[in-house]
Amino acid sequence: MQGSLSWLLRFVEGQQLSSLPRQSHRITMLAGLSVLNLFPLAALEVGQQWYWEIGNLKLHGQTFATSWFVILLLVIASLAATRNVQRVPSGIQNLMEYVLEFLRDLARNQLGEKEYRPWLPFIGTLFLFIFVSNWSGALLPWKLIHIPDGAELAAPTNDINTTVALALLTSLAYFYAGLRKKGLGYFANYVQPIPVLLPIKILEDFTKPLSLSFRLFGNILADELVVAVLVLLVPLLVPLPLMALGLFTSAIQALVFATLAGAYIHEAIESEGEEH
Numbered sequence: 626m627q628g629s630l631s632w633l634l635r636f637v638e639g640q641q642l643s644s645l646p647r648q649s650h651r652i653t654m655l656a657g658l659s660v661l662n663l664f665p666l667a668a669l670e671v672g673q674q675w676y677w678e679i680g681n682l683k684l685h686g687q688t689f690a691t692s693w694f695v696i697l698l699l700v701i702a703s704l705a706a707t708r709n710v711q712r713v714p715s716g717i718q719n720l721m722e723y724v725l726e727f728l729r730d731l732a733r734n735q736l737g738e739k740e741y742r743p744w745l746p747f748i749g750t751l752f753l754f755i756f757v758s759n760w761s762g763a764l765l766p767w768k769l770i771h772i773p774d775g776a777e778l779a780a781p782t783n784d785i786n787t788t789v790a791l792a793l794l795t796s797l798a799y800f801y802a803g804l805r806k807k808g809l810g811y812f813a814n815y816v817q818p819i820p821v822l823l824p825i826k827i828l829e830d831f832t833k834p835l836s837l838s839f840r841l842f843g844n845i846l847a848d849e850l851v852v853a854v855l856v857l858l859v860p861l862l863v864p865l866p867l868m869a870l871g872l873f874t875s876a877i878q879a880l881v882f883a884t885l886a887g888a889y890i891h892e893a894i895e896s897e898g899e900e901h
Contacts, residue, residue, distance in 0.1 A: 675776035687776050688784040695757045735887030744890055747798055752883035758782045759845055759875030763868060780845055788842040792834035795886045803893030844878050
């Protein structure tokens with residue numbers, strides 16, 4: 626019995642020692658992830674949140690779940706439209722070709738005939754993700770799905786972290802576009818037409834992502850709160866017109882975000898005296 630116990634202790638000790646490198650590697654990875662949490666860009670919570678914790682990094686579980694659902698929906702629609710392409714389109718292929726033509730016109734109007742093609746995927750992805758996210762919050766019965774911590778599923782754009790991330794991506798895009806075309810000469814725009822405008826031009830770079838993110842977040846959150854209150858007070862036919870108006874305004878918000886993204890990119894790459 627004593628021999629068996631000694632063998633068991635040596636076995637457990639050996640397992641613990643053999644797992645030390647893997648645990649050390651895991652701890653190093655979690656420590657690396659926690660570095661991302663040292664510089665929070667936004668801190669605002671409305672209602673209960675369902676967190677996924679990876680080390681010291683907290684992720685909004687309901688926002689990730691609904692975002693992945695929206696992305697999966699767009700991927701399935703794209704695959705269904707391109708699986709069996711016909712010369713005379715019909716069904717989902719016809720719908721997706723109409724959407725593509727709409728996005729092409731949107732990008733062309735903002736960036737011009739010469740510059741719009743490289744930026745069509747970026748502007749189109751922004752519009753489709755925001756549009757489907759906004760409509761998912763109005764049309765899908767997210768509240769019927771129960772998740773931990775009393776949190777509720779909602780449109781991804783109902784979370785300010787999503788809208789701030791989209792706005793920061795837009796800021797990176799127009800900085801990249803300007804530097805790619807003009808090099809360091811891009812920063813000469815900050816002192817044109819007169820150097821005294823330098824502080825205003827720098828301040829403008831901060832206000833652009835703020836206005837983009839807060840406009841989208843505020844409109845979507847306000848629309849869902851108003852509909853929720855009306856459904857609570859008068860639960861039958863009265864909220865329906867307001868829900869229809871919410872679908873229209875949420876589509877407009879997606880269009881405004883994509884249009885402003887295209888306008889900012891064009892502003893970064895345009896040269897003096899250049900025409901579309």
